[in-house]
Amino acid sequence: MLCIEPNPITGDLRLVNPQPEDTGACAYVIASGAELGNLPWNLTVEQALEIGLYIWVAFAVAFGFRKIAEFLWRDREEPES
Secondary structure (H helix, E strand, O other), X not given: OEEEEEOOOOOOEEEOOOOXXXXXXXXXXXXXXXXXXXXXXOOOHHHHHHHHHHHHHHHHHHHHHHHHHHHHHHOOOOOOO
16 A cells, blocks of 8 residues: 655645555555455456346346236226226
8 A cells, every 4th residue: 555645835646755554644545456355346347247237137027027017907907987
């Protein structure tokens, strides 16, 4: 992890040298992907497409169930006069 501090005069960000052991006192901390580990949003394109497909299928099944229910309950509705 890298410790970043703003320059009080110009407001530019600068890398703190030497890097402190404890980054709790840093204004900003930049972490690499390897340091963060396996995050849920760290997906490959194929994994994201697979999840999207599963969500789409779930919506399609729900839509199908709704249409079946509408068809089955259509005859049971009382006619309007």
